[in-house]
Amino acid sequence: MTMTTMTRPASITADREKAELTIVWEDGHKSVYSFSLLRHACPCAECAGGHENMHRDPDPVVFYLPEIEDSPKVRISGIDPVGNYGINILWEDGHHYGIYNWDYLRKLCPCEECQKAREAAGLVPDEETIAKEIERRTNPPKPQIQIEFTL
Ligand SMILES: [Zn+2]
Ligand SMILES: [Zn+2]
Numbered sequence: 001m002t003m004t005t006m007t008r009p010a011s012i013t014a015d016r017e018k019a020e021l022t023i024v025w026e027d028g029h030k031s032v033y034s035f036s037l038l039r040h041a042c043p044c045a046e047c048a049g050g051h052e053n054m055h056r057d058p059d060p061v062v063f064y065l066p067e068i069e070d071s072p073k074v075r076i077s078g079i080d081p082v083g084n085y086g087i088n089i090l091w092e093d094g095h096h097y098g099i100y101n102w103d104y105l106r107k108l109c110p111c112e113e114c115q116k117a118r119e120a121a122g123l124v125p126d127e128e129t130i131a132k133e134i135e136r137r138t139n140p141p142k143p144q145i146q147i148e149f150t151l
Contacts, residue, residue, distance in 0.1 A: 008102050012087070014076055021076075023105060031109035035076055036068040038089060040137075041108050044097035049136060058108045060123040061133045063115070 007029070013022045019035040040062040048054045068074045072092035080088045086101035100108075107114075118124070125133075 006103065007106060009105075012079070014079060016076065019070070019074065021079075025106065029106075029109070029111075031105065031111060031114075033105075033108065033110060034067065035074045037062065037108070037110060038076075038100070039068055039074050039091065039095075040065050041100075042089075042095070042098035043100060043104060044095075046097060056104070058104060059133075060118060061125045061129055062108075063110065063118075064125060064130045065134060065137070 007025045007027045009023045010026045011022075011024045014020075015022070021033045021035065021038060023031045023033075025031070041058050042048075043054065043058075045051045045054055048059070053059075073095070075092040076089055077092045078090040080090065082088050082099050082101075086099050086104070088096060088099050090096045
């Protein structure tokens with residue numbers, strides 16, 4: 001595989017029982033994502049820690065975060081296609097801001113082959129980066145701007 005593939009999904013299947021989303025790609029590759037990984041990798045600005053941290057590619061740290069326990073945060077209530085380039089995942093806790101495009105999802109494939117390719121490319125966060133990211137996600141910073149209504 002190459003890291004710049006533009007392969008599209010041939011099928012997308014969400015299994016709420018197993019909390020897994022399976023994509024079979026047009027080139028035959030199969031990706032099985034836990035809902036927890038998808039939530040960790042939500043590409044919206046809020047989850048990524050601000051617009052400056054929004055990556056075109058998944059942050060490698062998402063593969064090293066502890067699995068999120070079963071809760072509305074990791075239950076999918078719906079999946080909407082976005083144009084012909086991606087999907088929008090609707091979570092039971094109301095979060096619905098992340099648009100996962102095909103390229104992003106392919107790079108998020110957690111299979112052994114793709115993980116080895118990421119390791120070979122040096123996409124392995126150090127312990128400190130992982131610890132900081134867990135802390136940031138546990139205690140997200142509060143918005144610094146207060147908006148008041150006068151009426
Ligand atoms: Zn998000
Ligand atoms: Zn893969």
